[in-house]
Amino acid sequence: MDFRNYLRKIIHVDMDAFYASVEQLDNPELRGKAIAVGGSSKRGVVAAASYEARKFGVKSAMSGRLAQKLCPDLIFVKARFDRYTEISEKIRKVFFEYTDLVEPLSLDEAYLDVTQNKKGNPSATHLATEIRKRIKEKTGLNASAGISINKFIAKVASDINKPNGQKTIPPEEVISFLEDLDVRKFHGVGKVTQVKMYKIGIFTGADLKKYSLTELEDKFGKSGKHYYQVVRGIHLSEVKPNRTRKSLGAERTFSDNISSEIFMLQRLEQIAEEVERRLTSKKVAGKTITLKIKHSDFSVQTRSKTLAFYISSKSLLFEEAKNLLYQDPIRESVRLLGISVSNLNTEKKSTIPSDVNVQLKFPF
Incomplete structure (x- = not known):
């Protein structure tokens, strides 16, 4: 199978420290300073960190207490998701000036297929430069891009020249780029798989490429075929606009494993609040609530419950997640908790009653 049979021109646009950058944009006094969105020095988890804070090791999903320890001058700012959504909508309007094939991944990143585009420009590199310039003009914020x-490959490339930069990996450089890439950056390689690969001497794409399809399937099951193809530049997933969302949720990985149910409940309440925001912004609700628990040994457990009615409020989400937590004793410390909502009311585009609580040379 030859990757050249599947050539597209894909741009991955990723806003730079989006939440934190919005706060610095709206409050000039915060510009140039180390800030964290969410969390606090006493409790909570950092949702985002400015680049000034990242220099001290502060990052998202870190406890506010640890973040404050790493950066004593860190300024905590309350998250304003309505504002982030407002700016995200402006950014997406820019995307649609160039193509209708836009696949949002979150408020601050998206894939664009510009193989055929509204500008008639054959250079995806030039289009990415234009798009980043337009976003700056419309919002005052910087974006990075991978092409x-x-x-x-576009998603990996968008990280290379961050912040406020872009990187193109043209067809003739794809194979050498993938051979030099650390396997931990390959899509589908989580921490457990990374450790397994490192143990058998697979550190880079070149190491991965030495294994046959059969060998990879023997070692990694169904994922083996994916690893075999992707290291050869073959990734068949298309940019999918108008995806029908099947579930929506949020999860948090903790910097320190937690074993106290009191701390777990604190985290679940924060996660439930985030899920409520996301459901509300999408104007959806769901009937099936799933609690995800990742233990210190990386084993993952899920517990679900399907209700007779749709919910989206923080209070109901938290109550159901709490019930699922108490369903069975937690015998191991926990490194991650998550809440997701599925069985959504998106099959029919109907308005929810007001009494229901919704929340080569291929030019590049």
Whole structure:
């Protein structure tokens, strides 16, 4: 299978420290300072950190207490998701000036297929430069971009020249780029798989490429075929606009494992609040609530419950997640908790009653 049979022109646009940058944009006194959105020095989890804070090691999903320890001058700012959503909508309008094939991944990132585009410009590199300039003009914020032949490589490339930069991996450089890439950056390689690969001497794409399809399937099951193809530049996933969302949720990985149910409940309440925001912004609700628990040994457990009615409020989400937590004793410390809502009311585009609580040379 030859990756050249699947050439597309894909741009992955990723806003730079989006939440934190919005706060610095709206409050000039915060510009140039180390800030964290969410969390606090006493409790809570950092949702985002400015680049000034990242220099001290502060990052998202870190406890506010640890963040404050790493950066004593850190300024905590309350999250304003309505404002982030407002700016995100402006950014997406820019995307649609160039193509209708836009696949949002979150408020601050999206894939664009510009193989055929509204500007008639054959250079995805030039289009990415224009798009980043337009976003700056419309919002005052910086974006980074990755450009390549498929979604996987474009996403990896968008991190290379952050912040406020872009990187193109043209077709003729794809194979050498993938061979030099650390396997931990390959889509689908989580921490457990990374450790497993490192143990058998697979550190880079070149190491991965030495294994046959059969060998990879023997070692990694169904994922083996994916690893075999992606290291050869083959990633068949198309940019999918108008995806029908099947579930929506949020999760948090903790910097320190927690074993106290009191701390777990505190985290679940914060996660439930985030899920409520996301449901409300999408104007959806769901009937099935799933609690995800990742233990210190990386084993994952899920517990679900389907209700007779749709919910989206923080209070109901938290109550159901709490019931699922108490369903069975937690015998191991926990490194991650998550809440997701599925069985959504998106099959029919109907308005929810007011009494229901909704929340080569291929030019590049």
